Amino acid sequence: MTAQTSAPADPTGPARSKIDETLRAILRDVLGLSDERAAELTPDSGLFGHLPELDSQAVADLLTEMEDRFDIIIEDDEVDGDHLETYGGLLALAEAKTASN
Amino acid sequence: MTTPFQFVEWPCPAADGETRSEAALVFNRAREARLLVIPPLFEEANKLRRQIVEIMRRLDDAGIDSVLPDLPGCNESRALLAQQTLEGWRAGAAAAAEHFGATHVLSVRGGALLRPAGLPGWDYAPQDGPKILRAMVRARIISTKEAGAPETREEIEATGRSEGVQLAGWSIGPALFATLESAEVPARGDGVTMIDHETLGGRPLWLRAEPDFDAAQADALAATISVAMRDVR
Structure with missing residues (x-):
């Protein structure tokens, strides 16, 4: 779907590019982005607090969808503002959770 | 061009044993095939409202009447949301099915929790x-x-x-x-089947941060329903 650079397989979990790809697909659905626009998200792309439509309910739904797609449980105290503020933060959360799963 | 649907009132059971008037959006040409649509709960009801009405428009074109009732405490209702219960909403959904003479039911997302027994139909992407x-x-x-x-x-x-x-x-x-x-979600007996999102394809509209609409998904869901309800017409 998106133009990802191929990352080496991570022995502790799915290859990073796969997590990255799935997370971009979730954000594409949540924010109503085109595939091209979703592919352009960078680690610095602002999310919660930067996009007016991304309110607390939308973020909560986003985290719940991540739990479903990655088959993980995200505890409430594991989520802090840094995870939600940028795409890079959210990706770090997804990577950490899938690696520890 | 006239709007093919109307807003009508229907008697919804209230907690005190009385009934109170609630609104419903109906496509009603007194046809044999009549579908009760139970909307999702809370924010998803807003997000999916247009999509549901688009599905109902397609069913109207296919010869099927449909009704989308307001639950007490929701939309145009004058009842307080904070006083509503799941049991009350279930009673409301059952009363709406009766009042409008529904032959089938489509529940959407959390609406599955309110689906009345005894009607064939569908749970679309049910959520508990x-x-x-x-x-x-x-x-x-x-x-x-x-x-x-x-x-x-x-x-x-x-x-x-x-x-x-x-x-x-x-x-x-x-x-x-x-x-x-x-x-x-209640057990799916009585000819109720589940339609999961993957069957329809496209992006799940309840994930969208803002209300959206997808014609292809509406076409697919309406097609599934109208084919199955063909026998009634």
Whole structure:
């Protein structure tokens, strides 16, 4: 779907590019982005607090969808503002959770 | 061109044994095939409203009447949301089915929790109570943290059970909160089948941060329903 650079397989979990790809697909659905626009998200792309439509309910739904797609449980105290503020933060959360799963 | 649907009133059972008038959006040409649509709960009802009406427009073109009732405390209702219960909504859905002479039922997302027994139909992407609450409580955790007065899930749940709680702007009373915590989608007997999102394809509209519409998904769902309801027409 998106133009990802191929990352080496991570022995502790799915290859990073796969997590990255799935997370971009979730954000594409949540924010109503085109595939091209979703592919352009960078680690610095602002999310919660930067996009007016991304309110607390939308973020909560986003985290719940991540739990479903990655088959993980995200505890409430594991989520802090840094995870939600940028795409890079959210990706770090997804990577950490899938690696520890 | 005239609007093919109307808003009508229907008698909805109230907690005091009386009935109160609620609104419903209906496509009614007194046809044999009549579908009751039970909307999702809370924010998803808003997000999916247009999509549901688009599905109903397609069914109208296919010769099927349909009705989308307001649940008490929702949309144009004058009842207080905080006083509503799952049982009350279930009674309302059953009364709407009776009043409009529904031959089939389509529940959407959390609407499956309210589906009356005894009607054939579909649960579209059903969602159970714990899942609905989990995301809504999480929304409150995120917003209270953002506001600098963080609350834990345990605190929010305890308040929800004892006095009710406002989650993402929705006032949920203690009875509704407590029943949602364990509310499961009713068993699919009586010719009720599940339509999962993958069957329709496209992007799940309940994930969108803002209300959206997808013609291809509406076409696919309406086609499934109209083919199955062909025998009634």
